[in-house]
Amino acid sequence: MHCVMNEKGMSLRDLLSQAIYSLVANKLRSLLTTMGVAVGVFSIIAVMTALQAIEQSVESGLTSLGANTFQIQKLPATFFGGGHSRSLYANRKDISYKEGLMFRKLMESRTKTIGFMISSQAKQAKYANRFTNPDVILTGADDHFAIANGYGIRLGRNFNNSDIQYARNFALLGSEVSESLFPATENPLHKSIKINGEVFTVAGVFEKKGAAFGQSQDNLVLIPITRYLDHINEQSSLNITIEAISQKQYKETIDQSIGAMRIARGLTVKEPNDFEIRTNESLIDSFRDIQRAITTGAFIISFMALLSSGVGIMNIMLVSVTERTKEIGIRKSLGAPQQSILRQFLLEAVILSVAGGLIGIITGVSAGNIVALKFNLNAIFPWLWIFIAMAVCSIIGVTFGLLPAWKAAMLDPVEALHPK
Template sequence: MKLRETVLQATYSLQANKLRSWLTTMGVAVGVFSIIAVMTALQAVDRSVASGLSSLGSNTFEIQKYPATFFGGHGRSRFINRPDITYDEGLAFKKLMRGKAKNIGIQVSSSGNLATYENLSTNPDVLLFGADVNFASANGFDIETGRNLVENDILYSRNVALIGHDLLNTLFPTGENPVGKSIKVNGKVCRIVGVFTKKGAAFGESQDNLVIIPITRYLAHINVKRSISITIEAFSQKEYQATIDRAIGAMRVARGLTIEKPNNFELRTNEALVDSFRDFQRTISIGAFIISFMALVTAGVGIMNIMLVSVTERTREIGIRKSIGAPRTSIMRQFLLEALFLSLTGGLIGILAGASAGNIVAIAFNIPPILPVAWVIISIAVCSGIGISFGIFPAYKAAMLDPVDALRSR
């Protein structure tokens, strides 16, 4: 038989048992789905992390009360019970670090805030920052319209504010200049003095859905007991590590820590975030691969079982084909193709479903759709291997049937 005829014959045989064929392919689809969905989601998060870190700046790090990522357990109470970093400690730190860093910004924030202007309002998800004059430059924000905070805003706790582009679009949809207009944030009046340039999303969250007010006003009227964080920008990548070392020493002095006491604050660097995510990604990837491999082996056993049943059911057909001159290689090739079709069909279904499910995470993180090409190729190769390896024994058994005994079968 020519290859084309072999392929058609294998296709007709699978179509004759549609339900059985589909049930078999679903086993392969589940295994491929799990690995493709997980890898697509991890790539989406990875791109979001890379985007977020690039927005922070390569020479930037942050001092705060809590680590960037930590999980439950005994360590959680250690972080919660730490004393808050106070604004006075932040000012003392800035004084100690004067001339040793390019920018030092002090900020404190809270989420879930509502901003209104006349009869328009935002969703209650606005991020409200109390910040000093260096917040914008230290955190990579540029001013598009108006001005930045100035020292007198901080000194006199003025009710001024800068807003991001999300608030500009929501509260001023007609395009009017918001500078000089008064908005309310959680019922408290603020006069807009500037608008930040659109910055986009980082870590799946918009960086434009924010309001910045003087940190002194925040601490006096919003939340006096909030722990602050400090963003430090080194002069260059070459001086980055030295700046970190100086910042740790300055913070220990600002907090009054003696030499025998451990640090009661955390340093958040881009490298630490990346390492933390990579460890998490590696663990999830290994777990997903093991689960997928087990599912695919189970599916392979199912393919072998179905093909053995098929050989038994078609024994007389095999005998007729052999009696009219069909070679063993032709029969073996047909049954191998049937097993391969089952495995690859399940693999393609799993790839499409897995990529679709994984891209839900990409959408949530405002990342363009992703297809993990390397894992798609690996999945197709594995499915091919599963189909051939688990189909070769039934194919060999079919090819080795004695034509006389096969013709006697009913």
């Protein structure tokens, strides 16, 4: 029991000190109560931290795709679904290089650039006694790839038409691969590297491009697409990047490309498209759908956890009032007003709730950023959601602490001091 003799003149600081003393006196009970709030806050903060980090990556990904650029590919960029729909996509035939060439012939005069690429599973690149991690993406591409996909050449040259026509064994290195195989003082040009059992001469090195959608865009080795098709024995589908002549013609170019791709694929009027158009808008729409679904789930979990923790706070505070009946009676007999008792018990409830909120915020931000860093995304500190979480915790403390606080304030001092 901890009493202050001059109850009528208690300041907020005194009330706070007294509230903390009472909570510390019951450490285990206070800790268990705060954990309920922490779980609710953790779930929403962790999810929103991770989603904000992913959102930044989506924005950078859209920037890398280009304002007037879109892609044609076999599968959707993002896909969440089950059974029948998934098998429908998986059973589509690959987009072949021959179909790509026919598409280019039909669309070349209507576009600014058309680039081809086809990628393999992760590989390991070697030079002398140096190795990369076995996660390098070996990509076959044409001489339009770099321009269409926004890659700048830092050293050396791009592929030319002869490299593609004669399937020469030249390679362009992403900046990450170049840094792994060649120290800053060593010029990688004209050096021979080995990847997938094949030897390639380094013709150029790309400028650093960064990550998009959680994946590095610099961890690649580019070889002529014709050599890729001749020497890499892996089933893959062609990806076509198209840059419209202008923003004004962007939508018209997409419509024309769909028609040209249907012709190249030999589809009849009644057959649906068996390819996907990947645009800035489709990517952001897909992300927003996923974001809404995840956020809704996190809100439901958080609401249930916070509701149950609020009830827990109320029950704990009611028990506390019962246990401290004598203390309340003594304080009232010494002149403590009802308002002072009410404020102290409300303050205890708020402290429990806010403490749980702080634990949830710290662990939630940490967990969300661990997820972000795992996918090569920048760390995020979601200030808005932290402010919302603290406000909600304060409201929970006041709402669920009001009944116990009111019960304590209305206790009759004579009854409270009467021996049971």
